Amino acid sequence: MNCYVVFLVLTISFTQSAKILGVYPFPSYSHYKLGDSIFKELAKRGHEVTVISPYKEKHLPHNFKQVLVEDLIEKSKEMKASLIDQINHNILEKVIWLDRMGITFTELALSHPNVKKFLHEKHNFDLVIFHQFMSDAYNGFCSHFNAPCVAVCSMTAPGFINRKVANPGSPSYVPQLFVNYPANMNFVQRFYNTFTYILTEASHFLILRPNQNKLLQTYFPNAPHLDDLYYNISLILVNSHVSINDVSPFLPNVIQIAGAHIDEPQPLQPELQKYLDNAKDGVIFFSMGSNLKSTDFDNKKRDAILKVFSKLKQKVLWKWEDESLLNKPDNVKISSWFPQQDILAHPNTVLFITHGGMMSTIEAVYNGVPVLGIPVFSDQGLNMIRAELAGYGKYVFYKDLEEKSFGTALNEMLSNPSFKKNALRRSFIMKDQAVKPLDNAIYWIEYVLRHRGAPHLKSAALNLSWYQYLLLDPIIFNIKFLFSNNSRYC
The missing domain is CATH 3.40.50.2000 (Glycogen Phosphorylase B;)
Structure with missing residues (x-):
């Protein structure tokens, strides 16, 4: 019993003194708010937190530091002013626009003088938490600091999240990001949803991924190819819950935290x-x-x-x-x-x-x-x-x-x-949850710290190629086997 108490004290002591880097430079306050709530709670619990951010915070505690990229807000104004024009775009244009927007803002963040200066300085971090929004080159921070990765997605878990951890999300019942259909789709809706899924995957592999790898190699010169880092994520925190989203499967390292950013009501003016x-x-x-x-x-x-x-x-x-x-x-x-x-x-x-x-x-x-x-x-x-x-x-x-x-x-x-x-x-x-969403997020972040990246949470599907994952090789083998056997009786 005494050994257990000592172990528990040592575990709590470790997680309370971790050095954590937050990479959250995307200039959208609604996205930033979720990460900000997590980072401030981590600091409150004794961690040393450093955050790359476009939003300057006031009255920060001594264990919370910022690497500011404030001018990204000004550079985002043109993009934000064009958002209403999205209603006139077809599905292909929307998919490509989102991927190119991710590439643009990832480069703006990584090329920022304060970020480049920060990367040339000597820092040590036990964990990197980054904003996952068409920003795959941010995996470079994990490689640079030799630290486990935790990703945070401010939306539900669409394809660009699922593929990172091999989380299942069949287009037969999981709507894609730009598809306004419910989970119970008819044939036409399933056809269009599958078509959109294919477009999204094609744009990812033909546009987003190679360009994000170029950014990775440019700003993290010693980093491996993105293909070697892409799946190096211990945990993904997604802004979803059954109260607002359709029921879909989640692997053990995909955690729903919708509501984590909500504060207690404050007195109004x-x-x-x-x-x-x-x-x-x-x-x-x-x-x-x-x-x-x-x-x-x-x-x-x-x-x-x-x-x-x-x-x-x-x-x-x-x-x-x-x-x-x-x-x-x-x-x-x-x-x-x-x-x-x-x-x-x-x-x-x-x-x-x-x-x-x-x-x-x-x-x-x-x-x-x-x-x-x-x-x-x-x-x-x-x-x-x-x-x-x-x-x-x-x-x-x-x-x-x-x-x-x-x-x-x-x-x-x-x-x-x-x-x-x-x-x-x-x-x-x-x-009606056993644990409050913010407490749940912190628990799993500290879980990754305690278990040194928690590799035991990762799915074996990450070791499979796409055709192996889809069982195409045994299907083809079985078809050939059946035809060869049938031919003997012809």
């Missing part, structure tokens, strides 16, 4: 608190997230939204990134920023109008608030289709947004209590 408290008919909160901007809506769609709002008895808080809004009704209050989580936690918030991003969806479900989605790109359409099937949401795609479609969906959600009931049901499912 007095003016905003009074606005929400006095809303006897409720408040509608409207935000298109941290990447899309409401000010990028064309005038026709903006005016359609305002006409619908002007007929409501509810108050509206609209995240509008400008000082003024033409023809704004009296029941609409605008601001370039609102404390989203705290507003969603207020009991008078009756509806959340959102772009349908994963982080916003999680926050709405956690607080039991129905969602009306205006999806534009990426996984937003899929998230909102899942919300509608679960009964806590509806959606109107941006390209279909007009006064009638938007007004019909909005008024149905305000008048039908089943949306709130289903939102609360989903909230209960999300909160």
Whole structure:
């Protein structure tokens, strides 16, 4: 018994003093928020944390350092301004655009003077945690510091996550990133989903992977080929949960942590608190997230939204990134920023109008608030289709947004209590977990530290080539065997 206590003390002592590098330079605050929550919790638990980040933090503890790449935010503005144009792209253009965007921002991060300086300095790390978003060259940090890798994905686990750890995800029932179909697909939907899967894999192997390897060899000159590092990931933390996602298989080293970024509600500013408290008919909160901007809506769609709002008895808080809004009704209050989580936690918030991003969806479900989605790109359409099937949401795609479609969906959600009931049901499912999501993330990160990379969690499928994984070699052998035997009797 005494030996066990000594072992436990030594284990806790080791994990509390680990040196951890966070690689999170992608200039999207919604993506960054999840990683930031993890890093700050690790620092709170005694680890020494260094994070490559575009977002400068204030009042950091002594054991939390930043390598800043702030100018990446400015360089991302053109990309963010073009996001609404995604509605006009076909599936091939969307897939290639995402891969090329990943290549661009990976290079911008690795070529940044502060990152290059950091890599030339002498540092030792016990673990590297990096943001996995079309950024395979970041495996070079793990090789450079000879440390185990943990990847964090701010979305659910699409193909570019599954292939890293050989996690099963058949396109027969697992929707691809750009496919707005439910898990229960008919033949046509399965055909299109499989077609998209093939396009995604082709783009990955023909465009993303070779270019990411070039970046790896350029900025980590002593690193092996990407093919030798690609599967060197001990753990993947994915922003998913059965309360918001379809049921699909996960290997032991793929951990669901949806809700890990959610904080306890904070007091609102007095003016905003009074606005929400006095809303006897409720408040509608409207935000298109941290990447899309409401000010990028064309005038026709903006005016359609305002006409619908002007007929409501509810108050509206609209995240509008400008000082003024033409023809704004009296029941609409605008601001370039609102404390989203705290507003969603207020009991008078009756509806959340959102772009349908994963982080916003999680926050709405956690607080039991129905969602009306205006999806534009990426996984937003899929998230909102899942919300509608679960009964806590509806959606109107941006390209279909007009006064009638938007007004019909909005008024149905305000008048039908089943949306709130289903939102609360989903909230209960999300909160009914043995371990809080953030605690779960920290446990598994420290597990990897304790077990020196935890190689025992890795699937044997990683040792197979693609044709072996698909059983093509035994299938062909069996076909030849059957034909050769049948020929004897002809």
